[in-house]
Amino acid sequence: MPPIRTDVRTILRNGLALHPIATGTWAVSRALHAIGSRPGSSQSHPQAFEVPVRYTQHMPLDLDPGSAALGNPRLVQAIVAEMADGPIPFQRFMELALYHPEFGYYRKAGRIGTAGDFVTSPAIHPMFGWAVAGWCRDLWKRLGEPAPFTIFEPGAGQGALARAVLDWAEGRTDGFRQALRYVAIEPNAPGDDPRVEWADPPLKPVAHGVVIANELFDAFPVRLFEATERGPREVHVGWDGQRFVEIPGPVAIIDDAPSEGRFEVNPSTYPAMSSLCSLIEHGGVLVFDYGYPQDGLWAPWRVNGTLMGFYRHTPTEDPYQHVGEQDLTAHVNFSELAAAAEDEGFTVFGPVKQMEFLYALGLPSLVGAARDDVQEFFIRRRALEQLTDGAGLGRIRVLAATKDVPGTPAGFLEGV
Ligand SMILES: C[S@@+](CC[C@H](N)C(=O)[O-])C[C@H]1O[C@@H](n2cnc3c(N)ncnc32)[C@H](O)[C@@H]1O
Numbered sequence: 001m002p003p004i005r006t007d008v009r010t011i012l013r014n015g016l017a018l019h020p021i022a023t024g025t026w027a028v029s030r031a032l033h034a035i036g037s038r039p040g041s042s043q044s045h046p047q048a049f050e051v052p053v054r055y056t057q058h059m060p061l062d063l064d065p066g067s068a069a070l071g072n073p074r075l076v077q078a079i080v081a082e083m084a085d086g087p088i089p090f091q092r093f094m095e096l097a098l099y100h101p102e103f104g105y106y107r108k109a110g111r112i113g114t115a116g117d118f119v120t121s122p123a124i125h126p127m128f129g130w131a132v133a134g135w136c137r138d139l140w141k142r143l144g145e146p147a148p149f150t151i152f153e154p155g156a157g158q159g160a161l162a163r164a165v166l167d168w169a170e171g172r173t174d175g176f177r178q179a180l181r182y183v184a185i186e187p188n189a190p191g192d193d194p195r196v197e198w199a200d201p202p203l204k205p206v207a208h209g210v211v212i213a214n215e216l217f218d219a220f221p222v223r224l225f226e227a228t229e230r231g232p233r234e235v236h237v238g239w240d241g242q243r244f245v246e247i248p249g250p251v252a253i254i255d256d257a258p259s260e261g262r263f264e265v266n267p268s269t270y271p272a273m274s275s276l277c278s279l280i281e282h283g284g285v286l287v288f289d290y291g292y293p294q295d296g297l298w299a300p301w302r303v304n305g306t307l308m309g310f311y312r313h314t315p316t317e318d319p320y321q322h323v324g325e326q327d328l329t330a331h332v333n334f335s336e337l338a339a340a341a342e343d344e345g346f347t348v349f350g351p352v353k354q355m356e357f358l359y360a361l362g363l364p365s366l367v368g369a370a371r372d373d374v375q376e377f378f379i380r381r382r383a384l385e386q387l388t389d390g391a392g393l394g395r396i397r398v399l400a401a402t403k404d405v406p407g408t409p410a411g412f413l414e415g416v
Helices: 008-014 030-034 066-070 073-085 090-099 127-142 160-170 269-277 334-343 354-361 364-368 374-387
Strands: 149-154 180-185 206-214 223-228 231-239 244-253 262-265 280-289 308-311 314-316 327-329 347-353 397-403
Touching: 073 090, 073 231, 090 223, 090 231, 090 327, 127 149, 127 160, 127 206, 127 280, 127 354, 127 364, 127 374, 149 160, 149 269, 160 180, 160 206, 206 269, 223 244, 269 280, 269 334, 280 334, 334 347, 334 397, 347 354, 354 374, 354 397, 364 374
Parallel strands: 149 180, 149 206, 206 280
Antiparallel strands: 223 231, 223 262, 231 244, 280 397, 308 314, 308 327, 347 397
16 A cells, blocks of 8 residues: 655645534433443342352352443444454544543543543542633733733533633722633633633634633544554554454654554544634633643654543543543644744743743742631642642643743743
8 A cells, every 4th residue: 555645734725714513412311331240249139139059169250241341332333433444543442432422531521630530630629621711811911911802722521621611700999800700612612611612613803811721632543553663553443243453554744753552633623723723813812731842742652642531530542441421632743832832923032841830920929828727728739739730730841832922921930
């Protein structure tokens, strides 16, 4: 098969624009997840059941996790149906696993937080949102306190960040709250804070505002490649009758691609960042995400790539387990974010680590401010540790892009 020319920048430019994914209803009953539960274990059947003789003998238990470990059986069925004509690219598999209109992982609320599969910064404590609000107000002041001043938040989830930002703004007496309009874009299980406009694209650009994206880009489906002697071969996914299996796809030509191991290409990073920048005539875009500039992302030693699953707070390396019940994520190419912003006429700052950014904004002072309330003091102290943990949320990268805003935005001054 001749190699397919896959110039990353071209696919990124022509790839998906940030578009909403039609809101579906998550209609699978909990009962489906009970597959594999032990007979007789339910409190509703208290009477002893007859133990078949064979169970009394030395016989290994059947520990095959079966379809329960494979994932949501109805989603598995839907994905297998898509494979009627053969294997599908990994990107399509990931898209279905996360965003299938009915059974995709993100269609259901409650995925984020201690009762879900992973935590994000807004779920730790409102302190994170208060810091973001302070950053936005600083930009608003530098712009001469325009009204209206719009905050767009794509991928707002259930609105934890929006709530914290608006609560913080309500405590100001300088006109910031009155100027503020908060627009959230969330196609899956959105929140319902009435102070927020829950909008669907296409959105109208604004004269003055900010876009805040927290862990948006790392939730986009990625193309997965495996380096071979002939060049990077795209990973496709098929079904062998019992489980999903990887099938080698066509060879692609990708500039500067790693020559060993696996790596991902996120075709939505560049066009999504471009469309977010194009929403703002004067103002900024602030992105928080796991990732690196391209040379770090595709470093020769990173042979397994960055694709990961999260299931009940446990990282997994197998995207074909718990399908529709585990988060799938891949690190973001910050060089693409920066290139998209620059091409839109923005000046780029960072990326810096979230740990450095939050310290530079003065987050520890919020812990000190709760000194009179011992319980809240310790809650905030713990939250500060989590938000700035160099092995956890603190290693998230933060990138700012500004247009027509004087000076360096807060949190990006070197040595501060
Ligand atoms: C990892 S979650 C982060 C949620 C939230 N920002 C937080 O930090 O808790 C990613 C979110 O991005 C949303 N998302 C994915 N694709 C999107 C798109 N094209 N437009 C808007 N939101 C999207 C998902 O539905 C999900 O809520």
